[in-house]
Amino acid sequence: MTKLLRLSDGAMVDAPVGDVLDIAHDQDIMAEAPALDGVAAVRLIFPKFKDGRAFSQARVLRTRYGFTGEIRASGDLLPDQAAFARRVGIDTVEDIKAERLEDFHFALKAYRFAYQPAEHGAPAHSLRGGTQ
Amino acid sequence: MYQYDDIDKAMVKDRVAEFRRQVDRRISGDITEDEFKPMRLMNGLYLQLHAYMLRVAIPYGTLSSDQLRVLASIARDYDKGYGHVSTRQNMQFNWPKLIDTPDILDRLADAEMHAIQTSGNCIRNTTTDPFAGAAAGEVEDPRITCEIIRQWSTFHPEFSFLPRKFKIAVSATEEDRAAIAVHDIGLQMIRNDAGEPGFKVLVGGGQGRTPYIAEEIREFLPQAELLSYLEAILRVYNVDGRRDNIYKARIKILVNEMGVEDFRVAVEREFDGFRAMGPAGSIDLPEAERARIAQYFEAPAFEALPETSDAFEKAKASDPLFAAWARFNLHPHKEAGYASATISLKPNDEPPGDVTADQMVALAAIADRYGFSDIRTTHEQNMVLPHLKLDDLYAVWQALEAAGLGSANAGLISDIIACPGLDYCNLANTRSIPVANRIQSRFADPRRQAEIGELKIKISGCINACGHHHVGHIGILGVDKKGEEFYQLTLGGSADEDAAIGEIVGRGLSTDDVVNAVERVVDSYLALRLSPDERFIDAYRRLGAEPFKEALYDKAA
Numbered sequence: 001m002t003k004l005l006r007l008s009d010g011a012m013v014d015a016p017v018g019d020v021l022d023i024a025h026d027q028d029i030m031a032e033a034p035a036l037d038g039v040a041a042v043r044l045i046f047p048k049f050k051d052g053r054a055f056s057q058a059r060v061l062r063t064r065y066g067f068t069g070e071i072r073a074s075g076d077l078l079p080d081q082a083a084f085a086r087r088v089g090i091d092t093v094e095d096i097k098a099e100r101l102e103d104f105h106f107a108l109k110a111y112r113f114a115y116q117p118a119e120h121g122a123p124a125h126s127l128r129g130g131t132q
Numbered sequence: 133m134y135q136y137d138d139i140d141k142a143m144v145k146d147r148v149a150e151f152r153r154q155v156d157r158r159i160s161g162d163i164t165e166d167e168f169k170p171m172r173l174m175n176g177l178y179l180q181l182h183a184y185m186l187r188v189a190i191p192y193g194t195l196s197s198d199q200l201r202v203l204a205s206i207a208r209d210y211d212k213g214y215g216h217v218s219t220r221q222n223m224q225f226n227w228p229k230l231i232d233t234p235d236i237l238d239r240l241a242d243a244e245m246h247a248i249q250t251s252g253n254c255i256r257n258t259t260t261d262p263f264a265g266a267a268a269g270e271v272e273d274p275r276i277t278c279e280i281i282r283q284w285s286t287f288h289p290e291f292s293f294l295p296r297k298f299k300i301a302v303s304a305t306e307e308d309r310a311a312i313a314v315h316d317i318g319l320q321m322i323r324n325d326a327g328e329p330g331f332k333v334l335v336g337g338g339q340g341r342t343p344y345i346a347e348e349i350r351e352f353l354p355q356a357e358l359l360s361y362l363e364a365i366l367r368v369y370n371v372d373g374r375r376d377n378i379y380k381a382r383i384k385i386l387v388n389e390m391g392v393e394d395f396r397v398a399v400e401r402e403f404d405g406f407r408a409m410g411p412a413g414s415i416d417l418p419e420a421e422r423a424r425i426a427q428y429f430e431a432p433a434f435e436a437l438p439e440t441s442d443a444f445e446k447a448k449a450s451d452p453l454f455a456a457w458a459r460f461n462l463h464p465h466k467e468a469g470y471a472s473a474t475i476s477l478k479p480n481d482e483p484p485g486d487v488t489a490d491q492m493v494a495l496a497a498i499a500d501r502y503g504f505s506d507i508r509t510t511h512e513q514n515m516v517l518p519h520l521k522l523d524d525l526y527a528v529w530q531a532l533e534a535a536g537l538g539s540a541n542a543g544l545i546s547d548i549i550a551c552p553g554l555d556y557c558n559l560a561n562t563r564s565i566p567v568a569n570r571i572q573s574r575f576a577d578p579r580r581q582a583e584i585g586e587l588k589i590k591i592s593g594c595i596n597a598c599g600h601h602h603v604g605h606i607g608i609l610g611v612d613k614k615g616e617e618f619y620q621l622t623l624g625g626s627a628d629e630d631a632a633i634g635e636i637v638g639r640g641l642s643t644d645d646v647v648n649a650v651e652r653v654v655d656s657y658l659a660l661r662l663s664p665d666e667r668f669i670d671a672y673r674r675l676g677a678e679p680f681k682e683a684l685y686d687k688a689a
Binding site for chain 1 (some may be wrong): 142163357367413414
């Protein structure tokens with residue numbers, strides 16, 4: 001059974017049963033909507049950690065297409081990118097090396113605040129007095 | 133200036149804790165240099181030729197005197213007693229030890245400073261007019277927009293792994309002192325016909341090996357929608373920008389390959405998407421938060437003063453050295469009886485942009501006594517005291533002189549931008565600093581410099597163009613030919629509101645001949661100009677490159 005790191009709480013969980021729609025890292029889903037009808041889970045690819053296209057794909061899936069299913073990250077996602085991944089709406093990461101787990105856990109709680117509105121966490125300005 | 137609240141403080145402190153852990157893992161061998169590299173780069177830590185280099189962010193070039201003293205303490209405790217002002221208005225330290233860098237960042241964090249995103253393929257320090265808040269004719273203080281962009285771009289979850297680095301500049305006046313046309317995004321604050329504030333948006337400018345002047349992508353963007361429009365541009369770039377070739381990965385290449393019209397269509401499509409999300413889903417800043425940030429940039433308590441100052445006029449009449457400094461290093465202030473002063477970091481025979489710890493401490497004291505504790509860095513590698521009373525200028529200049537900061541050469545031929553070059557940088561092909569120093573020596577006579585007038589020389593030690601040679605009135609590019617240093621001249625570049633890329637003239641010049649060549653160009657300008665009021669760049673625009681090329685070749689032959 002494939003194990004996934006769940007970014008919301010850092011737990012290792014079993015992958016849900018069912019098909020996963022792969023979206024290639026170079027697929028422009030802004031210009032052309034992917035077929036999301038009946039899709040429960042989407043897999044986004046980080047071919048190299050430096051390739052940040054999947055961060056935009058996740059945001060577009062959530063905000064443009066209102067996708068509420070699981071977004072899974074695959075490939076070369078560094079622990080230090082985990083909080084970014086969660087904030088753009090990625091739920092899970094697959095193929096985590098056991099020795100990296102502690103680093104992922106640290107990274108997920110390294111920052112108490114964030115400036116931007118995103119899928120998770122209130123932006124700093126909404127926490128500042130009188131600006132809600 | 134902006135003051136951190138608890139959230140801002142937590143942000144930089146959390147960053148230090150994270151980086152400390154990363155450095156520990158690197159030193160213990162838990163992670164490789166390859167894995168560590170992107171982490172240190174996101175914290176402004178480069179590995180240079182001889183040592184690590186730490187680039188500290190000076191957001192939009194604004195410093196308090198206390199912050200400048202902290203930079204001085206870092207120079208003293210962790211470097212060789214000096215710092216270096218960069219062309220992004222940041223300060224670089226060339227000799228820190230890796231193991232010390234978390235402590236340096238901690239000290240910066242205590243002073244509400246950081247090194248976040250001063251390198252790496254992310255949104256870098258937003259730059260602006262060093263006379264912000266002091267210059268006449270501003271729509272508003274551009275630093276309000278810069279601080280909004282700083283917060284929005286800090287640890288942006290979607291845009292921290294872009295195809296390449298990304299630089300934004302903001303200007304709030306018709307005169308452009310922020311070089312917005314050679315930035316990935318240039319924002320010019322304007323008002324529309326209804327008098328509402330907003331921005332003209334330029335995109336796709338840049339220097340490097342393929343220089344471009346930015347193109348206008350939007351005639352008027354309402355101020356309130358700035359962040360959603362920036363997100364739209366960044367998203368199109370993040371998704372469509374080239375990642376196959378590092379030299380074609382900047383947004384200028386994407387804009388050029390798509391064409392600005394198609395690029396605009398793609399951006400507007402994303403922008404419409406943000407607008408459709410309505411106020412609840414908007415990523416734009418609420419007006420109350422904008423107002424909260426803006427209040428930190430309210431003007432200091434200026435006194436009501438007469439337009440002129442007898443003390444200032446008398447001092448100029450009695451002290452010719454002061455008169456020369458006042459002639460070249462002062463900029464008009466929007467308030468009567470005040471001026472802004474450029475503190476030249478270009479004395480002869482020193483690396484352009486270097487400032488010692490003692491000088492930083494002296495400048496901080498001068499700013500406390502005479503200048504509302506407000507200090508700026510400039511993209512031309514100088515510093516500025518933005519708010520000085522005319523009555524105080526003579527005392528200010530004497531204190532600057534005593535600290536070795538009184539060079540009267542702002543905007544003159546010896547006020548040279550130069551990259552660190554082969555003396556520090558592992559990308560460079562040639563040295564830059566010694567060429568700058570040799571030009572300074574050749575034109576050391578202040579009367580000759582004054583006669584030549586405004587002339588901007590910019591030197592890059594390789595094609596990456598960190599010394600901005602493309603936009604120098606005279607640009608000098610170092611190239612390596614079979615292990616020998618050569619220098620290529622460009623003429624007619626400019627980074628202001630009439631931005632232009634300089635034209636390459638002639639063949640590469642040897643190290644020995646490059647200063648002679650500059651002198652021949654300058655001499656031909658002096659012979660060709662209509663009057664002393666016609667600057668070099670004006671004469672070049674009137675005459676083109678030909679007469680200067682001829683002068684070069686005739687006498688070189």
